[in-house]
Amino acid sequence: MIDSADAVVIDGLRVRRGHHEVLDGLSLRIPRGEVIGLLGPSGCGKTTLMRSIVGVQRTHGGTVTVLGEPAGSRALRDRVSYGTQGSAVYGDLSVQGNLRYFGSVLGTPSSE
Template identity: 55%
Template sequence: MGNSGEAVRVAGLRVERGGRTIIDGLDVAVPAGQVVGLLGPSGSGKTTLLRAVVGVQARVTGEVTVLGEPAGAPGLRRRVGYVTQAASVYTDLTVVQNLRYFAQLAGLPHAGAEAAVRRAVTAVDLGGHAKQRVGTLSGGERSRVSLAAALVGDPELLVLDEPTVGLDPVLRRDLWAMFRRLAAEGRTLLVSSHVMDEATQCDRLLLLRDGALVADTTPAELLTTTGAPDAERAFLALIDQQAATSGSTSGPAAGEGSR
């Protein structure tokens, strides 16, 4: 897989929902071959942006280009893997049965599908659970099954919405190690989170608040420019700087849940 240029380019993105503007005029780029963290507080527009990138968000204006094609284009079906915050696998099926189903959805031929299922199971370290029903697995293992379902088509871009939410620190650490391995293979990962300490796991950070881009930076640059000791306080420092400039009050704390 190549890792040069941009995997995603968003220009003038505007999204409305329920008569309210969620994102207004957003411009952002996701470099290829990197783990890019999309972080921000509740209501910042992270999930909406991810849905726009995948091509499933309604009432979108502006341009969203993914791997050189318009977001949601048929040619992207196997090139983009999407893991939603809600479970996307079937608890009454085994791991392998789930992955065979998603391989069919990806349009893989039977022979290729079996090989793809084996690769996906290996990639997420679930070889010992391949024939278990998903309903019998732990929360962390189910998260890995969802990731495997997104990987079965061998995508170039993985879009992950809060993949570590509700997991304990050990499971979060293990998932992030897996994300780094996937990126090392040449994939691009766009990962949303409201857990600010996960910022250090990323190559690049996109910080959102109220549907606007607060910063497009690296973890090291974020700490250097704000002088803060950690990512959460750095984010709050940026919000305070914005408030001082605009005269507005600061919004919700960076550690709150996000959609």
């Protein structure tokens, strides 16, 4: 059962690349309002997990629910996003700088 106090619920998530299990039955809950860090060595599955949470990763089992909706669902498109430091659109800007720039181009209030 999904508790409405949970922002993210992952149950038995499996992701494979070829014959390699990148995520093998991962389960976790992240309460709403919680700030967490995701640490680990290169290649351990951090990006794969984040891509699964935003719904752009092909999974091979398990479920990912975000704010009570299946990850990647239409209802989440204007509520959940993901940006990485390494793949900034403009390499001379940080992720925050890119967000500010494109927000200003699109007329988004700075409070958002």
